[in-house]
Amino acid sequence: MSKDIRIKKGLNINLVGAAEQTTSKAVLSNVYALNLDDFHGITPKMLVKQGEEVKAGEPLFYNKNKEEMHFVSPVSGELVEIVRGARRRILTLKILADKNQEYVQNKVPDMDTADALAIKSFLLQCGGWPFIKQRPFDVIADPDVTPKAIFVSGYTTAPLAADVNYVLKDKEQELQMAITALGKLTPGKIHVTIGKSGRSPFSDLNGIELHEISGPHPAGLVGTQINRIDPVNKGEVVWTISPQDLVMLGELLLTGKFNAERTIALAGSIIKSPKYYTTKIGAEISTFLYASGVNEDRFRLINGDVLTGRKTNTEGYLGFYNNTVTAIPEGDDYEFFGWNKPVFNKISTTRALTFSWLQPKKKYDLNTNTNGEHRAFVVTGQYEEVFPLDIYPMQLLKACMVKDLDEMEQLGLYEVAPEDFALTEFICISKQPHQQIIREGLDLLQKELG
Amino acid sequence: MGLKEKLHTFRVKNQDKKWFPVFSGFHTFLFTPNETTHNGTHIKGADDLKRTMNTVVMSLVPCLIFGMFNTGYQHYLALGEIEPVANGFFSAGFWTMDNFLLGLWKVLPLVIVSYGVGLAIEFLFCVIKKHEIEEGYLVTGMLVPLIVPVDLPLWMLAVAVAFGVVIGKEVFGGTGMNILNPALTIRAFLFFAYPTWMSGDKVWVHGAVDTAGTADAISGETVLGFLAQGRTAEMGYSLSDMFLGFIPGSIGETSTLLILLGGLFLVFSKIASWRIMLSAVIGALAMGLIFNGIVEAGWIPEYSKFYTLMSFEYWQHLLVGGLAFGIVFMATDPVTGSQTNQGKWIYGFLIGFLSVMIRVFNPGYPEGVFLAILLMNVFAPTIDHYVVRGNIKKRMKRLKTATIYPKPSDEVDALKTETA
Numbered sequence: 086m087s088k089d090i091r092i093k094k095g096l097n098i099n100l101v102g103a104a105e106q107t108t109s110k111a112v113l114s115n116v117y118a119l120n121l122d123d124f125h126g127i128t129p130k131m132l133v134k135q136g137e138e139v140k141a142g143e144p145l146f147y148n149k150n151k152e153e154m155h156f157v158s159p160v161s162g163e164l165v166e167i168v169r170g171a172r173r174r175i176l177t178l179k180i181l182a183d184k185n186q187e188y189v190q191n192k193v194p195d196m197d198t199a200d201a202l203a204i205k206s207f208l209l210q211c212g213g214w215p216f217i218k219q220r221p222f223d224v225i226a227d228p229d230v231t232p233k234a235i236f237v238s239g240y241t242t243a244p245l246a247a248d249v250n251y252v253l254k255d256k257e258q259e260l261q262m263a264i265t266a267l268g269k270l271t272p273g274k275i276h277v278t279i280g281k282s283g284r285s286p287f288s289d290l291n292g293i294e295l296h297e298i299s300g301p302h303p304a305g306l307v308g309t310q311i312n313r314i315d316p317v318n319k320g321e322v323v324w325t326i327s328p329q330d331l332v333m334l335g336e337l338l339l340t341g342k343f344n345a346e347r348t349i350a351l352a353g354s355i356i357k358s359p360k361y362y363t364t365k366i367g368a369e370i371s372t373f374l375y376a377s378g379v380n381e382d383r384f385r386l387i388n389g390d391v392l393t394g395r396k397t398n399t400e401g402y403l404g405f406y407n408n409t410v411t412a413i414p415e416g417d418d419y420e421f422f423g424w425n426k427p428v429f430n431k432i433s434t435t436r437a438l439t440f441s442w443l444q445p446k447k448k449y450d451l452n453t454n455t456n457g458e459h460r461a462f463v464v465t466g467q468y469e470e471v472f473p474l475d476i477y478p479m480q481l482l483k484a485c486m487v488k489d490l491d492e493m494e495q496l497g498l499y500e501v502a503p504e505d506f507a508l509t510e511f512i513c514i515s516k517q518p519h520q521q522i523i524r525e526g527l528d529l530l531q532k533e534l535g
Numbered sequence: 536m537g538l539k540e541k542l543h544t545f546r547v548k549n550q551d552k553k554w555f556p557v558f559s560g561f562h563t564f565l566f567t568p569n570e571t572t573h574n575g576t577h578i579k580g581a582d583d584l585k586r587t588m589n590t591v592v593m594s595l596v597p598c599l600i601f602g603m604f605n606t607g608y609q610h611y612l613a614l615g616e617i618e619p620v621a622n623g624f625f626s627a628g629f630w631t632m633d634n635f636l637l638g639l640w641k642v643l644p645l646v647i648v649s650y651g652v653g654l655a656i657e658f659l660f661c662v663i664k665k666h667e668i669e670e671g672y673l674v675t676g677m678l679v680p681l682i683v684p685v686d687l688p689l690w691m692l693a694v695a696v697a698f699g700v701v702i703g704k705e706v707f708g709g710t711g712m713n714i715l716n717p718a719l720t721i722r723a724f725l726f727f728a729y730p731t732w733m734s735g736d737k738v739w740v741h742g743a744v745d746t747a748g749t750a751d752a753i754s755g756e757t758v759l760g761f762l763a764q765g766r767t768a769e770m771g772y773s774l775s776d777m778f779l780g781f782i783p784g785s786i787g788e789t790s791t792l793l794i795l796l797g798g799l800f801l802v803f804s805k806i807a808s809w810r811i812m813l814s815a816v817i818g819a820l821a822m823g824l825i826f827n828g829i830v831e832a833g834w835i836p837e838y839s840k841f842y843t844l845m846s847f848e849y850w851q852h853l854l855v856g857g858l859a860f861g862i863v864f865m866a867t868d869p870v871t872g873s874q875t876n877q878g879k880w881i882y883g884f885l886i887g888f889l890s891v892m893i894r895v896f897n898p899g900y901p902e903g904v905f906l907a908i909l910l911m912n913v914f915a916p917t918i919d920h921y922v923v924r925g926n927i928k929k930r931m932k933r934l935k936t937a938t939i940y941p942k943p944s945d946e947v948d949a950l951k952t953e954t955a
Binding site: 098100229230231232233272273316318319320321322385387391392393394395396411413415416417418419420421422423424425428431432433434435436437438439441451452453454455456457458459460461462463464465466467469475476477479480495496497507510511512513514515516518519520521 | 539542543563564565566567568569570571572573574575576577578579580581582583584585586587589590667669670671708709710711712803804805806808810869870872874875876879919923926927929930931933934937938939940942
């Protein structure tokens with residue numbers, strides 16, 4: 086039977102504009118793009134030249150450090166532009182989609198007889214591998230290392246994020262396929278954590294260790310679940326994969342085709358009718374954004390949720406890993422005596438004339454204002470209230486800031502990803518960039534000791 | 536064009552000026568800035584450091600106002616012009632205009648000097664270091680006038696504030712980086728540089744210093760002073776006087792009632808740590824009980840100079856001197872205190888414990904709170920170190936059962952060593 090996990094520390098951020106559970110088909114996008122920032126730490130080597138035609142699922146580039154690891158095109162069409170930045174670093178690949186989509190037909194390994202090596206090389210070859218991420222370092226998994234366990238979070242607690250149970254409806258077959266395949270890649274377990282309420286498509290799958298979790302955000306983050314179930318020690322590796330990416334892997338293993346289609350939530354107070362859309366990885370956001378309508382001309386468009394997403398704009402493209410697009414008001418305005426007057430329309434964990442504690446269920450319309458300036462760390466004990474991991478958050482952040490490798494290691498940097506520090510960043514009185522600090526710490530640790 | 540737009544244009548135009556941090560400091564007081572998030576979280580919580588500091592300042596205001604009234608009251612009482620009040624906290628004889636005006640006249644200059652000198656130095660350092668003005672001094676500047684005797688000469692205060700801000704804070708890197716509580720550093724400087732102005736029976740009531748040695752001489756002995764000299768019989772303050780604050784002492788620290796209310800507000804608003812406050816009270820009570828026990832056991836003779844303070848009822852220690860004020864407003868400073876939740880229990884307990892101990896064993900200057908807190912400020916990082924070590928040890932223990940699978944490259948290396 087499933088095991089229960091209860092999270093007490095945390096904070097639910099209730100925002101206006103949650104996506105209604107109806108799905109429309111987004112208009113077909115003309116151009117699809119892969120943003121290389123999505124693949125942290127990967128140095129791309131192009132396999133296709135500008136102007137050449139590719140099929141959906143055909144490799145566009147490979148990982149310089151691991152040549153077998155291919156990154157494939159989400160659609161068939163012409164590679165029209167390779168956008169480069171400083172020192173000719175590739176930023177974005179744009180593909181002009183064909184009217185008739187053609188797919189690469191890969192030869193699927195037989196699941197009954199295939200061994201780990203066969204499955205690995207299939208996923209690496211056909212573009213499924215980048216969906217698998219690893220801890221430590223929160224990067225695309227190293228295929229040479231055997232993970233001690235694989236973690237999947239089947240529970241959503243992030244503000245306005247796509248509801249896992251809804252987007253995975255009727256995908257049991259794909260999920261089971263992917264679980265069976267991944268099960269061959271680890272001698273350990275595949276831990277799947279679901280919420281208490283609602284029917285999860287994971288409930289009846291075989292080959293998984295099922296956990297039920299309850300509590301506020303970040304209960305739905307896989308990092309919280311790893312910490313409770315089987316924390317990462319120095320030298321150990323675990324893999325994580327999001328449920329929707331699991332579906333893609335499943336379909337790839339069932340049909341041999343890389344189908345980049347996914348259901349995403351379009352949410353946020355700016356959106357007139359927030360709801361779900363089916364579209365493809367890399368699609369132009371405008372293809373579904375304006376179908377739902379926007380309330381204002383100026384707003385913040387986010388690839389992902391409001392805590393961990395990436396800033397984009399109306400000419401942007403859906404990210405590789407994202408299943409949520411959020412639009413919230415910009416907050417670039419001054420507020421008269423904003424620092425001392427009573428606050429009713431913002432969220433706070435204190436009660437210093439802030440009154441969000443009176444209505445924990447109220448939905449707020451937050452904007453992007455920082456509500457104050459960047460300061461040194463002053464207040465203590467507040468991060469701990471929203472940080473359920475068995476880690477000292479402020480001490481770890483400070484260790485990363487001063488680049489103390491020993492401390493970073495000892496205080497548990499191997500166990501965390503930047504997203505685990507999103508809540509502490511949200512409530513931070515000193516407005517420190519926690520996720521960036523952790524990211525830089527992870528990069529440093531990987532470079533020096535990884 | 537409104538004020539908001541005018542200031543915005545001015546701000547944008549003068550961004551590269553040397554004095555910009557000072558302008559920005561004032562501007563951000565009027566308006567929260569128009570800054571937006573970039574990457575990381577796109578939304579932010581409502582609190583900033585200004586709000587936090589402002590909450591502490593607000594909780595200090597009742598103590599300040601009470602201190603003003605008490606200054607006048609103690610002065611006129613010592614002169615024999617008014618009768619002691621006996622009708623509880625709202626006694627009409629205490630809340631008079633005369634009392635308030637005298638207090639205002641004496642206390643306001645202290646507040647102005649404290650803020651003026653301190654903020655000027657802060658601004659100077661911000662301009663030199665080109666960083667934003669941080670709000671740490673808002674609380675320090677308010678604390679300082681509340682923990683000094685009313686007749687302290689202003690120039691002494693100015694010198695002490697300059698010392699405390701530069702040596703106690705700026706040399707470490709400013710707000711958030713200091714090791715010692717700046718307000719207490721200022722008080723410690725005053726105490727060791729000008730001991731006659733910080734202790735004895737003359738400084739606590741306005742006028743006592745000027746009239747000393749004349750026929751009109753008035754005395755202003757504190758409760759602790761009486762106790763330390765074994766003159767309890769002459770004291771004449773009731774328990775309710777001590778609790779409500781109708782006693783001589785530093786300006787803002789006499790009213791235990793208002794300190795208690797301020798403390799409850801800080802705990803409720805989640806700005807100050809209840810762990811430190813509670814454990815400090817427990818620590819003080821524990822030490823008091825130990826001393827009471829020693830007296831009861833008859834280990835200490837009645838003629839001993841420690842006898843009176845040791846036999847002082849253990850819980851009454853919290854009502855006199857600066858203990859309550861120190862526990863609520865000084866020990867809870869997050870920068871200089873313990874930063875881990877477990878550490879806060881130890882840190883607070885030792886503050887209470889040591890305060891009463893120093894108080895009893897140092898009859899020459901019978902107040903130990905500021906020394907105890909400064910001492911624990913120094914030890915706070917050590918306490919945290921051991922608390923964090925505990926977490927690290929747990930992680931190390933887990934490491935023993937780690938499941939680490941070898942990389943294929945490792946296997947090749949192993950084969951090489953075997954065949955070699």
